[in-house]
Amino acid sequence: MTCRDSRIKRLLPLYEAGLLNLQEAGEVETHLLSCPGCAEEMFAMQPVITAIRGMENPVDSVEEPGFLVRFVSLRWASVATAAALLVVVCTSAWLLLPGWLSTPPHPPAADLARSLQHLEQLGMDDYAGLAPSDSRFLTALGLFRQNRTRDALAAVMPTLPPVGQTSPAVHLAARCHLALDRPEAAQRLLAQHPVPPGHARYRDYLWIRAVASLRRGRHDAAIADLEELARHPGINQAASADLLQKVR
Incomplete structure (x- = not known):
């Protein structure tokens, strides 16, 4: 003044x-x-x-x-x-x-973290049958399920496909980044390996991206992905609808 x-x-x-x-x-x-x-x-x-x-x-x-x-x-x-x-x-x-x-209030970070921890497991149920021929991927997946996240990330990174292509290894690496509280790294990885609508891993791609957005406090981006995910029947549909009620 x-x-x-x-x-x-x-x-x-x-x-x-x-x-x-x-x-x-x-x-x-x-x-x-x-x-x-x-x-x-x-x-x-x-x-x-x-x-x-x-x-x-x-x-x-x-x-x-x-x-x-x-x-x-x-x-x-x-x-x-x-x-x-x-x-x-x-x-x-x-x-x-x-x-x-300011934007409307959102749930406390602790509440969201508990919800995500519970719902995140739903996206891991079908990983075991994704790439049975790739022993490095299965090793990384086993380490991840043992909560040895850093070891899992180190094991899965060499199996990533070229930029522009997708694979279960990309999503496992992104989940490792999330578990290590690196949502920015997870989003960068997903941006380098986009998944088009209709792809078998499209739902998993949207789910991980929504979780990363929530961890970064970008609720509008997360809501957009969760709304898209809720329109696709599959393993994450009910979880997405439930999470939408928490963040809207």
């Missing part, structure tokens, strides 16, 4: 002391109503000016203030009230607006 109007800033102490003519006082008042920074500075001056006035005026003085002094004081009271309101409104907006503009 820094004001660049140097002329007004020079007039503020004179205005507070009641030493400006009516035209200059009017300019200051108009500026105060639109500039929270100067309004705050004006309030900060009040204790100092009040102390100076107390030293200048005898305590036992009962002289009636003149009309001009009363008029300026009345105008200052009105401007001070309006300026105070402006400061309060601006400060409240600055503090509260981010909350008003």
